[in-house]
Amino acid sequence: MALAIGNCSRANNRDISADVIALNRASVLGLRRLRIGVGVSVLAVLIGAGAVNMIHRSWQLLAEAGRWAKLDSSEARRRSFGAAYTSAVDGIRRALPEDSWYLLVSPERTEADGWALWVRYDLAPRRPVLIQARAGGALRSPSGAGMPKWVHWAVLPDGEGRPLLLTREEALVRLKARDRR
Numbered sequence: 001m002a003l004a005i006g007n008c009s010r011a012n013n014r015d016i017s018a019d020v021i022a023l024n025r026a027s028v029l030g031l032r033r034l035r036i037g038v039g040v041s042v043l044a045v046l047i048g049a050g051a052v053n054m055i056h057r058s059w060q061l062l063a064e065a066g067r068w069a070k071l072d073s074s075e076a077r078r079r080s081f082g083a084a085y086t087s088a089v090d091g092i093r094r095a096l097p098e099d100s101w102y103l104l105v106s107p108e109r110t111e112a113d114g115w116a117l118w119v120r121y122d123l124a125p126r127r128p129v130l131i132q133a134r135a136g137g138a139l140r141s142p143s144g145a146g147m148p149k150w151v152h153w154a155v156l157p158d159g160e161g162r163p164l165l166l167t168r169e170e171a172l173v174r175l176k177a178r179d180r181r
Contacts (some may be wrong), residue, residue: 006110012168013052015087021047065160067095074086074090077089077122078177080159081118084160085162085163086162088162088163089119089122089123090167091092092123092155092163093122093123093126096126096153096165097126098125098126099124099125100126100127101128101129101151102123102126102127102128102129102130102151102153102154102155102165102171103128103129103131103147103148103151103153103154103155103168103171104116104130104131104154104155104156105118105131105132105154105155105157105171105175106121106130106131106132107156107158107161108159115157115161116130117122119163120157123155123163128155129147129148129151131154135177147168147172151168152167152168153165153166153167153168154166154167154168154170154171154172156171156174156175163178
C-alpha cells in the first residue's frame with residue numbers, strides 16, 4: 001500500500017508540477033499578449049495623432065493651391081517674382097520676336113538665385129546664348145566659346161535683379177564698366 005501511495009504522490013507531484021508549468025506558461029503568454037496589446041495601442045494613438053496633423057496640413061496646402069489655381073499665369077508670376085520683374089519680362093517679350101536669339105548674361109552670383117534660369121524660362125520660345133564671366137574677366141559661353149557676333153540683343157540684370165534688354169554693343173559697354181568696379 002505504501003507503494004501505491006508513493007506512486008500516487010508522484011503522480012500528484014507530476015500533475016502539480018505540470019499545472020505550475022502550464023500556469024507559468026500562461027502567465028508568460030498573458031504578459032506577452034499584454035505587451036503586444038499595449039504596444040499596438042500606443043502605436044495606433046501615435047499614428048492617429050500624426051494622421052490628424054497630416055490631414056490638417058494637407059488641407060491647408062490644398063486650400064492655398066486652390067487660391068493659386070484661380071489666378072491667371074501673369075498674376076501668379078507677379079505674386080511670385082514681383083511686379084517690377086514681371087513687367088520687365090513682359091516688355092522684353094513684346095520687343096523680341098519669338099524666333100529671335102539673345103545673349104543671356106548671368107549675374108555675378110548665378111548659383112545663388114537661379115536668375116538666368118528663370119529669365120530663360122520666362123522668355124521662351126526665344127533662344128538664349130548663355131554668357132558667363134570667366135577667370136580673367138572674359139565673357140564666354142559655358143562651352144568656352146566667345147560671344148557670337150550674329151546675336152543682336154542681350155538680356156542682363158539691372159542693379160535690382162530685373163532683366164534688362166539692350167543691344168549687344170550696349171551690353172558689352174555695361175559689362176566692361178561692371179568689370180572695372
